[in-house]
Amino acid sequence: MFRKIALAIAFSPRMEALVAESKRLKDLFQAELVLIHVGEKSVVHEEKLHELLEKHGLFQDGVKTIWVEGKPAKKILQTCESENVDLLVAGALKSESLLNYYIGSIARKIIRNSKCSVLTLIEPLEKPTPFDKVVINGTEQEQTPLVIEKGLEWCKLDGAKQVFVVNEIKMYGLQMATAGEGGEGEISSTRRKLVAEEVAYVNNILKDLDKGDLKINIKVTCGKWAIELAKFAEDVKADLLVVGDEGKLGFLDRLFPHDLEEILNNLPCNLLILKK
Template identity: 55%
Template sequence: MYKKVALAIAFSPTIEALISETKRLVELFGSELILIHIGKKTDELETQLEEIIIKTGLDILNTKLIWKEGKPVHMILEACAEEKADLLIIGALKREGILTYYLGSVGRKLIRKSKCSILTLIDPRVEAERFSKVVVNGTQMEITPKVISKALKFCQIENVSQVHILNEIKLYAFRMATASKGSEDEVSNTRRKLIQDEIVYVQDILKDLDKTGLKINIKITAGKWAVELVRYCEAFKADLLILGDERGYTFIDRLFPHDLEDVLSELPCNLLIIK
């Protein structure tokens, strides 16, 4: 699925866990691995990194190490472009004293500017485990069919036990449809039809895709899609949220950064953004 995976690393307490998590995925997808560090290369840091690589069981001869100096975002993206990486993995930061996660400015900029898909890990572990509960954004956008297709392939390779595709009733459509003074039954019927339309939208995408071995549930909500995704992931106790970057598709991408901010400000789980 991914031919080249890049991992942006810093010499922080999570470096071993991030490398362990990435090693698991690289072996799962049969990918090449590129480790990227932005900072001055020293003998001490090089030795430290080699020790971590050996400790985590990575094949050091088949792992490419890239050291660059300069602005982190620019240099990381430059390295990904030069190496033709199709997935970039980064870690998120935990806000001190509060049980929520957030991305620093570097992480946010990488997510917005990266031309390849990007996976953000909020709680990497040395004893890496597979993702088991995955939520996919099924909101009607031009990129959604691609997101669902890629998500299902990812989940099949990962042997995910539960996949939930979350779509939404457009509130403006519901308000317009029920603006006239109709009976409660008429309003209820209108709501049911709108829900059914959103279910059919997802079903039409799924009908031509390979769903072998997957248990897929289509869930319809009402409200701002990004907020609802966060709420649903928390309630479902998801360990991975998959959504797409609308940039370059339609005018709706102008709204996307604001919606994305709702997700990034309080990450409910690990996040995979399909580019």
């Protein structure tokens, strides 16, 4: 699924946990690992990194370390592209009101412009565990079949115990308001029909996929999909939320919040953004 994984590192208190998580992913996908640090290369930093890599069994395990200077987001993205990275891993804090090195404008630039998939970890562990409870976005969009396929592929490899695919009833309020003119019977009938249609959309994608031993639950929500998706992930205490890329964003997206930013504003859990 991923042949080359990159970790954007900063010499922060969570650096060891991020290195340990990346080691787990490297082993899980049998991938190469590239470490990217934007900033000054010093003897102290080299020694600290050497110590961490040795501690986690990475020092002589084909790990490549790249030191570059410049604007963090730009240099990280350039390095990922030149190294043909499939998945970029970065740390993030749950709430954007608390800023750190890879959140805020840097995170947005990385997510918007990255040509590879991005995994943001809000709670990296020094002794990592698999993502047991995973929520996958099943809202009807161009990239949804790919998101579900790759999301399930991840879940199978990681041995997820619970998998939720969450779809949204489009224009729910308008459709129910129209149905309301026909009384309670029509309201109930319309609601059942709308739910059945969204479940059928997901099932139509799932029927051709290898689901292995996964237990997949299809859930249907109403309201703005990104907000409802994040709320659902938080309510079920998910370990990982899987969504797709929104594609090339225009000038207006820099002025007004778009769907992905609704999730980024207050991350409910670790977030995987899959790109083609």
